[in-house]
Amino acid sequence: MEEKYETLKILQKSPNSGVFNLILNRPSVRNAISHHFFSEFPKVLNALDQNPVVAVIILSGSGDHFCAGIDLKDLNFISGDNSGDRGRSGERLRRNIKFMQDAITAIERCRKPVIAAIHGGCIGLGIDVVTACDIRYCTKDAFFCVKEVDLAITADIGTLQRLPGIVGFGNAMELALTGRRFSSQEAKELGLVSRVFGSNEELSEGVFTIAEGIGRKSPLAVTGTKAVLLRSRDLNLEQGLDYVATWNSSMLLSDDLTEAISAQIQKRKPVFAKL
Numbered sequence: 001m002e003e004k005y006e007t008l009k010i011l012q013k014s015p016n017s018g019v020f021n022l023i024l025n026r027p028s029v030r031n032a033i034s035h036h037f038f039s040e041f042p043k044v045l046n047a048l049d050q051n052p053v054v055a056v057i058i059l060s061g062s063g064d065h066f067c068a069g070i071d072l073k074d075l076n077f078i079s080g081d082n083s084g085d086r087g088r089s090g091e092r093l094r095r096n097i098k099f100m101q102d103a104i105t106a107i108e109r110c111r112k113p114v115i116a117a118i119h120g121g122c123i124g125l126g127i128d129v130v131t132a133c134d135i136r137y138c139t140k141d142a143f144f145c146v147k148e149v150d151l152a153i154t155a156d157i158g159t160l161q162r163l164p165g166i167v168g169f170g171n172a173m174e175l176a177l178t179g180r181r182f183s184s185q186e187a188k189e190l191g192l193v194s195r196v197f198g199s200n201e202e203l204s205e206g207v208f209t210i211a212e213g214i215g216r217k218s219p220l221a222v223t224g225t226k227a228v229l230l231r232s233r234d235l236n237l238e239q240g241l242d243y244v245a246t247w248n249s250s251m252l253l254s255d256d257l258t259e260a261i262s263a264q265i266q267k268r269k270p271v272f273a274k275l
Helices: 035-050 072-079 086-109 125-132 159-167 169-178 184-190 200-215 219-232 237-251 255-266
Strands: 008-012 019-024 056-061 114-118 121-123 135-139 143-145 181-183 195-197
Touching: 008 035, 019 035, 019 200, 035 086, 056 200, 086 125, 114 125, 114 200, 121 125, 125 143, 125 159, 135 184, 135 200, 143 184, 159 169, 181 184, 184 195, 195 200, 219 237, 219 255
Parallel strands: 019 056, 056 114, 114 135, 121 143, 135 195
Antiparallel strands: 008 019, 143 181
């Protein structure tokens, strides 16, 4: 975890905690996302995922805003060289888009829960990022905007695929077509965030407490719950039930189950081995 990154920072608030903070770290540009982010982000998430000390990841932004969206200075880099054959330039652009999509989907590939702690603006690509997170919280002064339509772009990194499942198809359509700014209260009403905190300090403390609580639970149960919920999104009821039955046939009978039952009987807190 000692490696330095251009767009991100990793912090462990307490040396005895399994909660790690992953921070978007370009405050001078309101954490606008550069092309370096798409290489660094999945690399960092994979490192955190493979670290047995890490139980839960809190994703936040440094400075006054969570994320201002794509760094407009990088659009030319991302779109690539459009000279020459149109078919080949189109194929290169498709590969770039798929590369960026994959970087955001790394949140879902990460076995550990990723919680978004949002303050200030969460705009454009910021929405792509938070909709891939497992839980979202924000401050009362946070605001959101699916901005791509105002830049003559069809959002292509995940918002149009994930947002409807969170806020409903009709709400997602309205937000994406209008590109309007909406408040933390509306985000709560839509189900985009689970809770609104009064200040950034309250957000930080509150989310850390929640993450600590999750981190004390069985890691097999936590990672299994995330995996099954994400997989069930794309399955019908019968398929989803079959999937979780298969999952638990290999994961249910574990030392964690024995410890959890013993702790209940003995009226003590369970202690689980790291994953």
